[in-house]
Amino acid sequence: MPLGSICVTIETQSSGREAPAMVLDTPLQSFPGVGPAKAKALAKLGLETVGDLLTYWPRAYEDRTKIYLIAQAPEAEPVCVSALVAETPSVSYIRKGLNITKCRIVDGSGAAQAVFFNQDYVRRALRAGESYIFYGRVEGAGNRRQLTNPVFEREDRIRFTGRIMPVYPLTAGVSNNLLAGLALRCVEDCAGLLPDELPGAVRQEHTLCTMEYACQNLHFPVDQEALALARRRAVFEELFTLSCGMAFLRSRRAALTGQVFPGRAVEEFLKLLPFVPTGAQKRAMEELLADLTSGRAMNRLIQGDVGSGKTAVAAFAAWLAHAGGFQSAMMAPTEILAHQHYETLRELLAPAGIKVGLLTGSLTSTEKKTMYASLESGFIDLAVGTHALLSEKVGYQNLGLVITDEQHRFGVGQRSALSSKAQNQPHVLVMSATPIPRTLALLIYGDLDVTIIDELPPGRTPVETYLVGEDKRQRMYGFVRKQVAEGRQVYIICPAVEEGEAGELKAVTAFARELSEQVFPDLRVAFVHGKLKSKDKEAVMSAFARGEVDVLVSTTVVEVGVDVPNASLMVIENAERFGLSQLHQLRGRVGRGRWQSYCVLISDNRAPETRERLRYFCQTTDGFKIAEKDLELRGPGDFFGQRQHGLPVLRAADLAGDTRVLKEAQQAAEALLRADPALADPENRPVMEKIRRLFREEGDIFN
Known part of the structure; x- marks a missing residue:
C-alpha cells in the first residue's frame, strides 16, 4: 500500500471483517491487538487516537536497508542478517529472574549463535528450518560470531526489513514493534488528514515541506535526505509555535503594573x-x-552556581x-x-x-x-x-x-x-543553582528576565575531583575512613534505589546495607532516596546535618538539599549514568566548609566519549561551561526533565543541534506577530490554536 493514500479501509486479522475507514480521532483501541490493557499503556504515552500517534515522533532510527552475510557483517554497528534457524532453540534457567535462550543460525557464509536474555518466548517464535531476518550487533569472529538479543521477523512476512525503522519512546507494556506496526497503518491511511497549521507564506519563505510529507518521512523515511527535510519542518514548527507562545507571555507580562518599592541605595x-x-x-x-x-511587575530569574x-x-x-x-x-x-x-x-x-x-x-x-x-x-x-x-x-x-x-x-x-x-x-x-546555557534559559524561562551571578566569593577552595575505576575501590574506602577520622562526613551517591532496577548499577538500599554490615560496621551509615516518605527523608537529612551520620548513601535526592559545611567528600557510583550538570549539582553539596573537599567519580565504562566527558568534568568547576558542554553532548534533556519548568517539552527539536533553526523560527515568529499581533487573521488562527495546545497545562495564560 503506498504511503500517502488516505482513509483506505483495513481488514482485521482476527475476524476478516472490514474495519471502518480511519480518521484522526479513531481510537487506537479499535485496532486488532490493542485490547484494554494495551490501550491503557498507550494512554500513558499520550496515545489514544490515530491523530495522537501521527504526531508522536520517533526518538531515533535504525537503518535496516542493507542485509549482510554472517561472515561479512561489521562488528561496530547493528545490521540485518538473513539466516536459517539450524536447530530448535534451547532455554537455560540460570537463577530466579534470569533465563537464556540460544539457537544456532546459518547462511551460505557461516554460522552464528543467537542469544536472548529473559526472552523465553523465542523458543516458540523461532522454528528450526525456517529463514528469518535478524537485526542486531554481530560480535566475535569466525565460528564464534554471536548476536545478543536481536529482533527478528520471518523472511516471508517482513514488515520492517528493507526500510529505515523508527524507534519510539516507550513505556511498560508497549513494544517498539507494536508502535511501529500501528504507526505504519496510520501513516499509510491518514498522513494526508493532518492539517497544515503553518501559514503558507511562512512555509514558502523558509522552504519547508508539507505536513503530510513530514509525517510520512518522520515515521518511515524514504531515505536520509527525506528524513532531514521532514525533521526540519517538525523542528521549525515546534520552535516557531513555542517562540510565538513565549512572545505572548512576554507581552502579557509587560502590560502588568507592579507595586513601586522605595528607591533605597x-x-x-x-x-x-x-x-x-x-x-x-x-x-x-x-x-x-x-x-x-x-512600576512594572518584576519577573526575574537569578541564576548562579552553588555558593554564589x-x-x-x-x-x-x-x-x-x-x-x-x-x-x-x-x-x-x-x-x-x-x-x-x-x-x-x-x-x-x-x-x-x-x-x-x-x-x-x-x-x-x-x-x-x-x-x-x-x-x-x-x-x-x-x-x-x-x-x-x-x-x-x-x-x-x-x-x-x-x-x-x-x-x-x-x-x-x-x-x-x-x-x-x-x-x-x-x-x-x-x-x-542549576546552571543553564543562556540560549536555553531564554527559552525555558521565556516569561522571565535573566540575571546571572557568575562569580564565587573569594577564598572558596575548589573541590578536587578524581575519576577512578573499580580497581581503586578499597583505596576509596580507606579515604572515606580518613575523612571520617578527621571529623568530616561523606556522601555516596547511587543511580538506583533497589537491586534489579537497573542491572549492575549500585543500588542505595543494598549498598547501604553492605557498607554498614561489611565495610564500615564501626561507622554511622544511613540512606535516603526519593521513594521514602517525606517525613523519613527529612529525618535522615536532618540527622546528617546535625553530624549524627558519618556516611550518607543516597540517590540524587540530595542534589537540592541541606547545607552541610562538615561534608567534605562526595563519592558518585556509576558516574557515567549522570549528566555533567547533574554531577555538578551533586559536587556542589561539598566544599561548603573551611576544609578541602573532594569528589570521586567511580566508573569502569571504557567508551572514549564517556571517558572524555568525565575527564572534562574533573578539570572544570565552572557550572556554566559544564552546562554548555552537557548541552553539546547530551541535548537539553537534563535541563527540561519531565515538564519540570512548567513549559512544554519539545518532541522534535534538539536545542543542542538546532540553534540555527531556533533563530530562524524566532525571527519568523517576530515577523508574524508584528504583522498580526493577536493572530486574528484566518490564516494565522491555526497557529494560535497550536499555541494553546502546546501550553495546554497553562492554557488560560493566553486569555
Whole structure:
C-alpha cells in the first residue's frame, strides 16, 4: 500500500471483517491487538487516537536497508542478517529472574549463535528450518560470531526489513514493534488528514515541506535526505509555535503594573552583610532595584552556581519590600532547605527590624494557626516555607514579593498559585543553582528576565575531583575512613534505589546495607532516596546535618538539599549514568566548609566519549561551561526533565543541534506577530490554536 493514500479501509486479522475507514480521532483501541490493557499503556504515552500517534515522533532510527552475510557483517554497528534457524532453540534457567535462550543460525557464509536474555518466548517464535531476518550487533569472529538479543521477523512476512525503522519512546507494556506496526497503518491511511497549521507564506519563505510529507518521512523515511527535510519542518514548527507562545507571555507580562518599592541605595543594605559581596551580587541587586522601582511587575530569574550568594540578593529584595510596607514570601522545595533559609534570613534581616517566620507541613496545628494569624495581621514581614505556603488557609495582609528557590522544582502553575495570594500583582523573583546555557534559559524561562551571578566569593577552595575505576575501590574506602577520622562526613551517591532496577548499577538500599554490615560496621551509615516518605527523608537529612551520620548513601535526592559545611567528600557510583550538570549539582553539596573537599567519580565504562566527558568534568568547576558542554553532548534533556519548568517539552527539536533553526523560527515568529499581533487573521488562527495546545497545562495564560 503506498504511503500517502488516505482513509483506505483495513481488514482485521482476527475476524476478516472490514474495519471502518480511519480518521484522526479513531481510537487506537479499535485496532486488532490493542485490547484494554494495551490501550491503557498507550494512554500513558499520550496515545489514544490515530491523530495522537501521527504526531508522536520517533526518538531515533535504525537503518535496516542493507542485509549482510554472517561472515561479512561489521562488528561496530547493528545490521540485518538473513539466516536459517539450524536447530530448535534451547532455554537455560540460570537463577530466579534470569533465563537464556540460544539457537544456532546459518547462511551460505557461516554460522552464528543467537542469544536472548529473559526472552523465553523465542523458543516458540523461532522454528528450526525456517529463514528469518535478524537485526542486531554481530560480535566475535569466525565460528564464534554471536548476536545478543536481536529482533527478528520471518523472511516471508517482513514488515520492517528493507526500510529505515523508527524507534519510539516507550513505556511498560508497549513494544517498539507494536508502535511501529500501528504507526505504519496510520501513516499509510491518514498522513494526508493532518492539517497544515503553518501559514503558507511562512512555509514558502523558509522552504519547508508539507505536513503530510513530514509525517510520512518522520515515521518511515524514504531515505536520509527525506528524513532531514521532514525533521526540519517538525523542528521549525515546534520552535516557531513555542517562540510565538513565549512572545505572548512576554507581552502579557509587560502590560502588568507592579507595586513601586522605595528607591533605597544598595550600599545601605550592604551594611547588614557579614561579608563583602562580589561584583556580580552587586550587579544583581542593582538590576532588582531597577525592576522594583519601575512600576512594572518584576519577573526575574537569578541564576548562579552553588555558593554564589543568591540568598543575599533575595534578602535585598525582601529588605526593599519591607521598606515599602510590603510582605514577602519565599518558597523552597524541601523542609530542610526552608529551615536553612529561615535561619540565614532571620539572622541577616533581624537588625533591620524585619520579622521572618517559618511555615512547613511538619509544624503542629497550633504553630500553623499562629503563623496564619501573624501573616494575615502583617506581623510577619517575610514568610519562608515549602508548598505549605500555597495552602488555602494562608492569607497575607499585603504580599508584594514572591521568591521561589530552585525554580526547576516548581512549575509555572505553582509560581502563579503563590502569586495569587497577593491582592495586587506581586513582584516575582526566581532563584536557581542549576546552571543553564543562556540560549536555553531564554527559552525555558521565556516569561522571565535573566540575571546571572557568575562569580564565587573569594577564598572558596575548589573541590578536587578524581575519576577512578573499580580497581581503586578499597583505596576509596580507606579515604572515606580518613575523612571520617578527621571529623568530616561523606556522601555516596547511587543511580538506583533497589537491586534489579537497573542491572549492575549500585543500588542505595543494598549498598547501604553492605557498607554498614561489611565495610564500615564501626561507622554511622544511613540512606535516603526519593521513594521514602517525606517525613523519613527529612529525618535522615536532618540527622546528617546535625553530624549524627558519618556516611550518607543516597540517590540524587540530595542534589537540592541541606547545607552541610562538615561534608567534605562526595563519592558518585556509576558516574557515567549522570549528566555533567547533574554531577555538578551533586559536587556542589561539598566544599561548603573551611576544609578541602573532594569528589570521586567511580566508573569502569571504557567508551572514549564517556571517558572524555568525565575527564572534562574533573578539570572544570565552572557550572556554566559544564552546562554548555552537557548541552553539546547530551541535548537539553537534563535541563527540561519531565515538564519540570512548567513549559512544554519539545518532541522534535534538539536545542543542542538546532540553534540555527531556533533563530530562524524566532525571527519568523517576530515577523508574524508584528504583522498580526493577536493572530486574528484566518490564516494565522491555526497557529494560535497550536499555541494553546502546546501550553495546554497553562492554557488560560493566553486569555
